[in-house]
Amino acid sequence: MSKLKIAVQKSGRLNESSLKLLKDCGFNVNNGNDQLKVSVENFPIELLYLRNSDIPQYVEDGTADIGIIGENLLIEQKKNITILLKLGFAKCRVSLAVPKAIDTNELSYFEGKKIATSYPATLKTFLNENKINAEIHAIAGSVEIAPNIGLADGICDIVSSGNTLFKNGLRETKVILKSEAVLVQSHKVNSDKKALIDQVLFRIQAVLRARRNKYILLNVPNEKIEAVAEILPVLESPTVLPLAKKGWSSLHSVIKEKEFWQVIDALKMAGAKDLLIVPIDKMVY
Template sequence: MKLKIAVQKSGRLNEDSLQLLKDCGISIDNGQDQLKAEAKNFPIEIYYLRNGDIPQYLKDGVVDCAIIGENVLVEKGNGITISSALGFSKCRVSLAIPKGSTYKNISDFKGKRIATSYPETTKNYLAKFGIEADLHIINGSVEIAPNIGLADAICDIVSSGSTLFKNNLKEVEVIMKSEAVLAVSPTISTDMEQILGKLQFRIQSVLKGRDSRYVLLNAPNNKLAEITAILPGMKSPTILPLAEEGWSSIHSVVNQEKFWEVIDQLKEAGAEGILVCPIEKMVL
């Protein structure tokens, strides 16, 4: 029995998804232009699919799970469970208008023509404010629509905003923030759930490692209490005596988001020789 997992056929999400599986120790035997591949050392099959098709494959039970953008699930994946957020391929779904247009509030979209690849997401967001608009469904280069007179505005995914800038558009409303997620089919069997559990364990170990840094430092013994209060670690910091009398080495783990803040506090508390290392995986 093999767990069937879908990933995007090509693009950035494909690359990041395969890298995550690789970091989980899963070796995939795939060649160029393959639509399906098996792992050599884990009971899993990889299906390479169009991003927009993945929700239907999940609903139909053709695949057991998928690495997919949350924005696609919101648009097409009603009833599909999100197992966990994966922390990469972050973007947002936003409404944008031509740079020269004035904008006061969401009411400005009333009766406007909006080009989008996300009609359900757009419609549901506007409905929250009681706004009706004329939606033009476009698969592809949505940003060009206002420039050719097809629409007054667009609703599309935004990452850096460079594509909007190149097409003389400005972002005015963020409908939702999105990232890659692990989604699970509503029809997954009990046997496949067990394999999925093992995969989830590996994924969480990798993600925790990515979000953390291993810190080693030297500190005078009379400062240990103050410094260890800054460094809680996974349970508590590891403290080892140094050859130099009156000094100790402290080992701990710091969350990446708070890293520089913690480092500043450690220096003020008297820490020296601070060494920071990446963590490949963290198993708790």
């Protein structure tokens, strides 16, 4: 059987999280050690370590069957590839920013101005949609310095925490799009490769579900089981086990990470005691 070729970023903000995801899926991944092509020992996978900006082209050409890239790059390059799954890490936004001295957030500020960016296609589309006429200066890197050296009146760039903008005397004024890491697929994969992709996708989904949820164990008086069970956002229904203490039971269930504290507060008010929260390694259904 031919190997499934997966393109990942060789270095940068996506590299570590991408490799961790694959390792959490049970793949014995080698980190590369300056190699551009590495075979996975326990699954028919070949990893291609590539420059981030090259991954969409490799996937579109079919040189890589699937890849992990930032959604923002996919939007910028407009390649003919399919997003299979959003992965929940490397979240950022592409935003407009101006010098701190500028006291307006209105888009009209950019009318007739110069904007430096590494995302000229994305910016051009946004400006056209909002009927703003501005001069776009495409820059490969260090976009934040452009206003300070008189090259531009503002910038359009990736923002995560906003610290880089702050350090360069800039502030964010408008979010153009939000992005995160995505798993993408070539349109040129054959049926054998598609079967392998389905297996990889199944494992990734199990890992991502586990990351989004927590396992919860709690004790509750028997007369309050029904009320407590209604609070738990479970897959089917909670597991109920009798305790040695007469009139009490232990409930086991799953709660979503983003709803964690709201659910915990509601459970305590409903009479739940001795709550124990446990991380989930994999979640398969």
